[in-house]
Amino acid sequence: xxxxxxxxxxxxxxxxxxxxxGLRAAIEAKQRxxxxxxxxxxxxxxxxxVMAEGGIAAAMGNVYADDNWMVHFRDTMRGGKMLNNYRMAxxxxxxxxxxxxxxxxxxxxxxxxxxxxxxxxxxGGHRYARLAHVGDRTGLELIRTLQQKVVSMGTDVFMECKxxxxxxDASGRVAGAVAYWRPTGEFVTFAAKAVVLATGGVGKSxxxxxxxxxxxxxxxxxxxxxxxELIDMECIQFHPTGMVWPLSVRGLLVTEGVRGDGGVLRxxxxxxxxxxxxxxxxxxxxxxxxxxxDKWYDDHSAGRRPPELLPRDEVAxxxxxxVKSGRGTPHGGVYLxxxxxxxxxxxxxxxxxxxxxxxxxxxxxxxREAMEIGPTCHYIMGGVKVDADTAATKVLxxxxxxxxxxxxxxxxxxxxxxxxxxxVFGRRAGVAASDYVEGGSGPDGFxxxxxxxxxxxxxxxxxxxxxxxxxxxxxxxxxxxxxxxGIIRTGDEIxxxxxxxxxxxxxxxxxxxxxxxxxxxxxxxxxxxPSMITVSKCTARGARDRKExxxxxxxxxxxxxxxxxxxxxxxxxxxxxxxxxxxxTERSMLLTMPDELKALLEEAK
Amino acid sequence: xxxxxMRVWRGDAGGGDFEEYTIAQNEGEVVLDVIHRIQATEAxxxxxxxxxxxxxCGSCAAEINGKPRLMxxxxxxxxxxxxxxxxxxxxxxxxxxxxxxxxxxxxMAERVPALLPPPMPADGYRMYQEDVERGQEFRKCIExxxxxxxxxxxxxxxxxxxxxxxxxxxxxxxxxxMHPLDQNDRREYVREEMGLGYCNITKCCTEVCPEHIKxxxxxxxxxxxxxxxxxxxxxxxxxxxIRRRTKRTATEAGVQPAP
Numbered sequence: 001x002x003x004x005x006x007x008x009x010x011x012x013x014x015x016x017x018x019x020x021x022g023l024r025a026a027i028e029a030k031q032r033x034x035x036x037x038x039x040x041x042x043x044x045x046x047x048x049x050v051m052a053e054g055g056i057a058a059a060m061g062n063v064y065a066d067d068n069w070m071v072h073f074r075d076t077m078r079g080g081k082m083l084n085n086y087r088m089a090x091x092x093x094x095x096x097x098x099x100x101x102x103x104x105x106x107x108x109x110x111x112x113x114x115x116x117x118x119x120x121x122x123x124g125g126h127r128y129a130r131l132a133h134v135g136d137r138t139g140l141e142l143i144r145t146l147q148q149k150v151v152s153m154g155t156d157v158f159m160e161c162k163x164x165x166x167x168x169d170a171s172g173r174v175a176g177a178v179a180y181w182r183p184t185g186e187f188v189t190f191a192a193k194a195v196v197l198a199t200g201g202v203g204k205s206x207x208x209x210x211x212x213x214x215x216x217x218x219x220x221x222x223x224x225x226x227x228x229e230l231i232d233m234e235c236i237q238f239h240p241t242g243m244v245w246p247l248s249v250r251g252l253l254v255t256e257g258v259r260g261d262g263g264v265l266r267x268x269x270x271x272x273x274x275x276x277x278x279x280x281x282x283x284x285x286x287x288x289x290x291x292x293x294d295k296w297y298d299d300h301s302a303g304r305r306p307p308e309l310l311p312r313d314e315v316a317x318x319x320x321x322x323v324k325s326g327r328g329t330p331h332g333g334v335y336l337x338x339x340x341x342x343x344x345x346x347x348x349x350x351x352x353x354x355x356x357x358x359x360x361x362x363x364x365x366x367x368r369e370a371m372e373i374g375p376t377c378h379y380i381m382g383g384v385k386v387d388a389d390t391a392a393t394k395v396l397x398x399x400x401x402x403x404x405x406x407x408x409x410x411x412x413x414x415x416x417x418x419x420x421x422x423x424v425f426g427r428r429a430g431v432a433a434s435d436y437v438e439g440g441s442g443p444d445g446f447x448x449x450x451x452x453x454x455x456x457x458x459x460x461x462x463x464x465x466x467x468x469x470x471x472x473x474x475x476x477x478x479x480x481x482x483x484x485x486g487i488i489r490t491g492d493e494i495x496x497x498x499x500x501x502x503x504x505x506x507x508x509x510x511x512x513x514x515x516x517x518x519x520x521x522x523x524x525x526x527x528x529x530p531s532m533i534t535v536s537k538c539t540a541r542g543a544r545d546r547k548e549x550x551x552x553x554x555x556x557x558x559x560x561x562x563x564x565x566x567x568x569x570x571x572x573x574x575x576x577x578x579x580x581x582x583x584x585t586e587r588s589m590l591l592t593m594p595d596e597l598k599a600l601l602e603e604a605k
Numbered sequence: 606x607x608x609x610x611m612r613v614w615r616g617d618a619g620g621g622d623f624e625e626y627t628i629a630q631n632e633g634e635v636v637l638d639v640i641h642r643i644q645a646t647e648a649x650x651x652x653x654x655x656x657x658x659x660x661x662c663g664s665c666a667a668e669i670n671g672k673p674r675l676m677x678x679x680x681x682x683x684x685x686x687x688x689x690x691x692x693x694x695x696x697x698x699x700x701x702x703x704x705x706x707x708x709x710x711x712x713m714a715e716r717v718p719a720l721l722p723p724p725m726p727a728d729g730y731r732m733y734q735e736d737v738e739r740g741q742e743f744r745k746c747i748e749x750x751x752x753x754x755x756x757x758x759x760x761x762x763x764x765x766x767x768x769x770x771x772x773x774x775x776x777x778x779x780x781x782x783m784h785p786l787d788q789n790d791r792r793e794y795v796r797e798e799m800g801l802g803y804c805n806i807t808k809c810c811t812e813v814c815p816e817h818i819k820x821x822x823x824x825x826x827x828x829x830x831x832x833x834x835x836x837x838x839x840x841x842x843x844x845x846x847i848r849r850r851t852k853r854t855a856t857e858a859g860v861q862p863a864p
Contacts, residue, residue: 043654043664050662105725107784109737109744111741112733137745144746148717214656247633252659361680471645514650519701521652522649
């Protein structure tokens with residue numbers, strides 16, 4: 001091997017991303033006795049997992065004994081509008097209870113039932129109360145538990161170290177990555193026998209989002225550049241309840257737990273409007289009157305589910321329609337009211353961070369006043385195409401788990417299924433990557449040419465004088481994607497977005513960065529923009545080619561779901577690994593579900 | 606709204622100074638919004654650390670008008686009229702501008718002896734809400750490290766850092782000590798190696814905690830009481846007499862490694 005001109009590390013398994021999926025994968029590989037390095041662009045414990053609020057879905061049956069994996073599987077497939085990789089949904093439903101319970105061995109403290117079991121709460125699209133939780137800070141509990149476990153195992157963690165690109169060997173197997181240290185701006189290379197991508201989502205390409213600066217689609221883009229396929233990129237979840245006021249916090253998440261615990265949606269006329277938006281698919285299981293819905297909270301056999309707890313795509317579209325029809329609040333949202341329905345003590349105990357968030361940021365006391373909320377870009381269902389059992393991508397040695405992987409959630413994710421996805425498939429990625437390493441089929445060599453090209457591209461903006469400010473490009477990109485590839489889409493707008501994205505590609509090539517390399521946020525953003533633009537192109541292309549409405553993809557010009565489009569995903573690949581290369585989008589047929597699983601969907605209707 | 610003047614400390618380990626930015630502000634904004642606007646317009650290389658902008662991740666701690674605050678949860682309209690001063694946390698070495706090297710905390714985290722639970726029954730552990738609640742309070746911690754920043758045992762005494770875990774880790778030790786499943790005993794370790802005795806309960810940490818954790822009353826004082834019980838236990842006293850030296854590691858202090 002050539003001597004690296006940079007700081008260089010070697011691991012059996014390199015994990016990119018330190019959220020729930022990455023940490024869970026690391027635990028697995030570490031337990032196998034392999035050497036493991038985790039690289040994260042933030043500090044340990046700050047990944048987006050920390051923002052998950054409501055809970056982690058697992059059919060443990062602690063509150064409703066009738067719950068089991070088969071019902072969870074059915075709910076997940078129906079929520080995903082049947083576009084899911086059925087095998088992922090099956091594994092997820094079967095394994096999540098064990099993954100939740102094992103967290104308690106590592107120190108997690110979930111809220112309890114009266115008989116000392118893990119308490120579970122109601123959420124949209126789940127037939128039974130199924131979300132294990134800690135108040136409304138479940139993501140913090142998950143990440144802290146996994147972080148503390150990883151640290152106690154003595155795992156190497158590279159914090160504030162941003163991966164720029166994956167590196168191959170001569171035969172195209174993945175061989176590691178090239179990164180840079182944010183505090184110093186120095187480059188660093190990692191040779192690894194296997195790489196697990198666990199980089200999260202893409203939401204920062206939209207103007208109103210619940211996502212942090214980190215969600216720039218790095219892993220999605222790196223995988224695509226490295227030769228993997230992305231699927232379902234048009235399926236973006238707009239969470240129904242983001243804050244709308246003050247403007248500076250517009251998009252900030254308001255947990256679905258507010259509705260699970262009794263909160264209802266009203267328009268400016270005071271009407272509980274969700275009863276007007278119950279799709280046929282959910283009519284049989286949804287309450288017809290406020291009276292019936294209100295009985296359900298205490299006893300699920302006394303009435304059917306309130307329409308506020310339909311899957312997120314349904315609720316977000318309904319809110320959008322209410323606002324567009326002139327029945328919105330002064331700041332362009334609708335009201336979410338729990339203060340008039342539950343005691344102040346109950347709200348502060350069950351939803352402490354929501355209480356805190358509205359009190360401090362909006363000056364609203366949610367125990368007395370209604371919240372103003374509206375849809376916010378929250379989650380991408382699409383991602384790297386993986387094998388369900390192993391999380392393996394098309395590129396040998398490369399695995400993907402968590403939000404960066406596609407297939408598990410189909411066209412729409414149910415609340416609570418994300419945290420469980422992280423631990424179920426994080427573990428599976430760790431197992432499979434370890435098997436691959438132990439099988440001895442790792443890479444042969446390390447392509448230093450790829451390293452040099454990535455480094456050259458990263459530092460180019462320093463020597464380009466008079467180019468654009470990366471912040472201007474980011475702001476324009478966010479406004480463009482919000483306007484043209486948002487919650488409701490039309491063919492013309494999508495075509496416009498696709499041509500605009502080519503302009504953005506050129507603008508990125510001509511940007512300039514001021515200052516030095518040490519902890520320079522402008523430079524860091526400049527290295528994010530190629531990823532943001534690459535994934536936005538895939539989203540726009542998927543949105544153009546999926547001429548129907550399904551889950552997190554709504555076309556005003558094709559408002560209904562089509563049986564034909566329900567049989568395939570749209571899969572994207574890129575030519576010769578160049579970030580600005582030509583993207584090809586093709587249909588990729590869904591796996592055929594075995595009859596015994598099909599029967600579950602039928603009988604549970 | 607009227608423009609606001611921000612006095613932001615800029616520099617690195619080699620030194621620095623305040624730079625003033627006079628910039629527009631909008632209704633309802635927090636300090637981090639204004640810092641972001643400075644980045645996007647005048648100073649794209651202004652270093653600040655942040656992630657969630659919702660008070661949940663604890664990344665954006667800085668000293669605003671001299672007090673440790675989360676920039677994302679400090680509303681501009683709650684601050685007094687006049688220039689707003691933003692400086693990095695004082696207790697930690699500067700990386701650049703508002704970003705400090707908080708690796709001290711991660712090094713302390715590595716020294717925490719892990720939870721040691723009994724084997725898990727097939728259907729999971731049974732624990733009761735009243736028993737998990739004490740630990741849950743401490744697990745609200747978002748690791749902003751402002752309690753460490755404000756703790757005068759280390760704020761003005763770099764030399765104490767090697768002997769002193771600080772409030773963030775005292776609540777971690779308290780959490781483990783009160784954990785219904787834990788079978789370890791870290792009391793002697795936290796006294797001898799983690800410097801619990803240095804804390805003279807001035808409650809500065811409790812005052813700055815953005816999660817309103819009662820660090821001093823519920824964690825540190827409770828931990829001190831437990832440690833006193835262990836220290837004056839005659840059997841433990843005899844054991845120390847026989848071994849006649851300070852225990853340097855968790856294992857020597859009788860803390861068992863995690864499975």
